Amino acid sequence: MDTSDGSPKKFPEMPKGKSREKSIEARIHEQYESLPDSERKLAEVILDFPGDLSAFKASELTALAGVSKAAATRLFHRLGFQSFDEARLLSRERREWGSPLYMESKPGTATSSGGLNALLKDETDLLRTSLSKLDANRLDEVVGHIVGARRVFLIGFRNSRFIAEYFRWQLLQFRGDVLLIPGNGETIGEFLADLTPTDVVFVVALRRRIKELHGILTSVRDRGTPIALLTDPTARRLPGLATWTLTVETRGAFPFDSCGPALAICRHLSVQAFHKAGRRGRAHLERIERQHEVLDTFN
Amino acid sequence: MDTSDGSPKKFPEMPKGKSREKSIEARIHEQYESLPDSERKLAEVILDFPGDLSAFKASELTALAGVSKAAATRLFHRLGFQSFDEARLLSRERREWGSPLYMESKPGTATSSGGLNALLKDETDLLRTSLSKLDANRLDEVVGHIVGARRVFLIGFRNSRFIAEYFRWQLLQFRGDVLLIPGNGETIGEFLADLTPTDVVFVVALRRRIKELHGILTSVRDRGTPIALLTDPTARRLPGLATWTLTVETRGAFPFDSCGPALAICRHLSVQAFHKAGRRGRAHLERIERQHEVLDTFN
DNA sequence: ATATTTCAGAAACGTCTGTTTCAACAACTT
DNA sequence: AAGTTGTTGAAACAGACGTTTCTGAAATAT
Numbered sequence: 001m002d003t004s005d006g007s008p009k010k011f012p013e014m015p016k017g018k019s020r021e022k023s024i025e026a027r028i029h030e031q032y033e034s035l036p037d038s039e040r041k042l043a044e045v046i047l048d049f050p051g052d053l054s055a056f057k058a059s060e061l062t063a064l065a066g067v068s069k070a071a072a073t074r075l076f077h078r079l080g081f082q083s084f085d086e087a088r089l090l091s092r093e094r095r096e097w098g099s100p101l102y103m104e105s106k107p108g109t110a111t112s113s114g115g116l117n118a119l120l121k122d123e124t125d126l127l128r129t130s131l132s133k134l135d136a137n138r139l140d141e142v143v144g145h146i147v148g149a150r151r152v153f154l155i156g157f158r159n160s161r162f163i164a165e166y167f168r169w170q171l172l173q174f175r176g177d178v179l180l181i182p183g184n185g186e187t188i189g190e191f192l193a194d195l196t197p198t199d200v201v202f203v204v205a206l207r208r209r210i211k212e213l214h215g216i217l218t219s220v221r222d223r224g225t226p227i228a229l230l231t232d233p234t235a236r237r238l239p240g241l242a243t244w245t246l247t248v249e250t251r252g253a254f255p256f257d258s259c260g261p262a263l264a265i266c267r268h269l270s271v272q273a274f275h276k277a278g279r280r281g282r283a284h285l286e287r288i289e290r291q292h293e294v295l296d297t298f299n
Numbered sequence: 300m301d302t303s304d305g306s307p308k309k310f311p312e313m314p315k316g317k318s319r320e321k322s323i324e325a326r327i328h329e330q331y332e333s334l335p336d337s338e339r340k341l342a343e344v345i346l347d348f349p350g351d352l353s354a355f356k357a358s359e360l361t362a363l364a365g366v367s368k369a370a371a372t373r374l375f376h377r378l379g380f381q382s383f384d385e386a387r388l389l390s391r392e393r394r395e396w397g398s399p400l401y402m403e404s405k406p407g408t409a410t411s412s413g414g415l416n417a418l419l420k421d422e423t424d425l426l427r428t429s430l431s432k433l434d435a436n437r438l439d440e441v442v443g444h445i446v447g448a449r450r451v452f453l454i455g456f457r458n459s460r461f462i463a464e465y466f467r468w469q470l471l472q473f474r475g476d477v478l479l480i481p482g483n484g485e486t487i488g489e490f491l492a493d494l495t496p497t498d499v500v501f502v503v504a505l506r507r508r509i510k511e512l513h514g515i516l517t518s519v520r521d522r523g524t525p526i527a528l529l530t531d532p533t534a535r536r537l538p539g540l541a542t543w544t545l546t547v548e549t550r551g552a553f554p555f556d557s558c559g560p561a562l563a564i565c566r567h568l569s570v571q572a573f574h575k576a577g578r579r580g581r582a583h584l585e586r587i588e589r590q591h592e593v594l595d596t597f598n
Numbered sequence: 599a600t601a602t603t604t605c606a607g608a609a610a611c612g613t614c615t616g617t618t619t620c621a622a623c624a625a626c627t628t
Numbered sequence: 629a630a631g632t633t634g635t636t637g638a639a640a641c642a643g644a645c646g647t648t649t650c651t652g653a654a655a656t657a658t
């Protein structure tokens with residue numbers, strides 16, 4: 001609808017197969033010795049900023065280095081690029097080489113080499129992109145409420161249900177009043193009426209959400225209870241209802257989603273909350289541990 | 300509006316202390332409901348990108364979303380920015396926090412920066428060591444039985460229970476007769492008596508195993524049913540009873556164990572089994588997908 | 599039906615970007 | 629000393645960028 005011919009639009013270049021190119025850093029190192037003064041100053045600025053050339057404009061770099069813009073053009077020519085923009089695209093491509101998106105599940109290459117390496121890569125990539133997007137402050141607030149709330153309610157359906165169960169299990173290690181709702185055969189309404197602002201609701205809502213979720217969250221919010229939402233980027237209207245939203249990537253290169261990142265966050269929250277719970281929580285844990293030792297005569 | 304407030308812009312803004320600003324994603328979530336069509340399309344493109352907004356130009360985003368450039372300007376105004384560039388800078392600033400600069404685990408500052416980097420390292424380390432120890436052939440055999448068995452029984456207690464649940468959920472995507480035992484309030488004995496060698500039993504037994512497990516496995520073996528055991532290195536007598544043993548690491552640097560590796564293996568088994576199930580399994584999945592599409596009118 | 603409001607995209611617009619040109623300059627070479 | 633080579637930033641330049649304006653279309657109200 002924007003171009004006259006109506007057919008495929010001009011996309012910015014997407015990661016193709018050309019990740020074989022030498023990285024910008026590598027190119028700089030190769031020629032570092034022979035670089036003239038001003039270009040070297042520029043190169044150092046680039047190297048000092050780990051990874052992310054693509055986030056800067058050439059003029060920003062030159063300003064940081066205190067050289068003229070002409071120096072930038074010359075440097076990138078010398079490094080083998082036809083323009084600064086070409087370097088920018090390469091840099092971006094590099095960084096998104098772990099991007100879970102636009103990785104169409106090519107049937108042919110999916111299971112190559114036993115698939116275990118691919119799996120490892122997939123999982124770690126998802127973890128990295130997920131964790132790097134998280135905001136530490138938001139996490140801290142959630143942790144605070146998990147420790148301080150009178151009761152912690154966990155909500156999760158389908159896929160997300162068992163993540164909520166895992167989380168509950170972890171939290172129970174050091175605090176009580178952690179409830180997974182709805183329990184078997186219970187309806188959720190009964191709990192909703194009972195909520196107060198001193199509680200906290202933790203909702204796990206990964207892909208394949210049920211449509212009732214929207215109504216549930218609205219109810220919770222109306223009762224004034226803070227909501228922490230653990231979801232993926234495909235959630236659209238839910239985050240607007242939550243007090244804090246923690247987003248993780250779940251779509252990898254495989255037909256089934258990965259829950260690794262979501263669980264990692266739950267683990268992190270558990271650990272942090274455990275620390276923050278302090279002596280009280282520790283006592284709770286030790287009590288349980290001692291019980292276990294008595295019972296676990298052998299495995 | 301007022302592009303001219305008199306102050307000349309000199310240096311690109313460097314990360315100061317103002318990480319207090321709301322993130323772009325958060326702003327989008329807040330207003331998502333009230334966004335007009337074209338701006339919403341744009342917002343979705345932004346949300347879908349794992350990478351940074353700062354790596355893109357506004358015109359690239361609009362091209363990806365298939366909207367006019369004007370839509371971008373309008374969107375960013377609506378989100379509370381004075382210009383696209385302002386949003387770009389905020390996004391870049393954000394990125395610095397989760398920077399690839401490895402947070403060396405100094406003993407003193409264990410929880411600095413939220414400890415997210417430490418978590419990432421821990422999880423990926425566990426994954427790598429776990430997966431590297433696995434035997435592809437053994438996995439293949441397990442996959443074969445999961446696909447070919449008349450019924451798949453999943454067993455898991457405590458911690459391991461929810462992993463079994465996850466696995467069940469995945470397997471149900473492409474085959475029926477996947478049973479998690481014991482169900483609520485059921486005793487496991489009833490099922491054991493029913494087992495045949497054409498079934499397969501998949502046991503998840505991570506740390507903190509209950510002592511009844513040994514007896515259960517013995518019974519299963521005596522009935523001639525093949526057993527796949529997913530456990531950790533601390534299991535002592537259990538592997539001797541299993542037909543195949545898959546071992547994963549769970550102990551990391553944190554007080555709570557990680558289930559990431561165990562889940563990764565379950566995912567892998569699911570994917571492989573799905574492939575091996577071939578047309579039959581795919582038809583099953585598509586049938587389910589279609590049902591979902593009917594039900595998921597919105598999320 | 600008409601009026602009102604909201605929205606989208608095309609086009610005009612000024613600004614800033616990155617490139618190129620050019621003259622000044624320094625460091626060697628002969 | 630004059631010539632050669634290489635480097636530098638200012639200035640000129642074309643082009644792309646993001647913003648604004650405007651007109652028509654669509655949705656909603658009256």
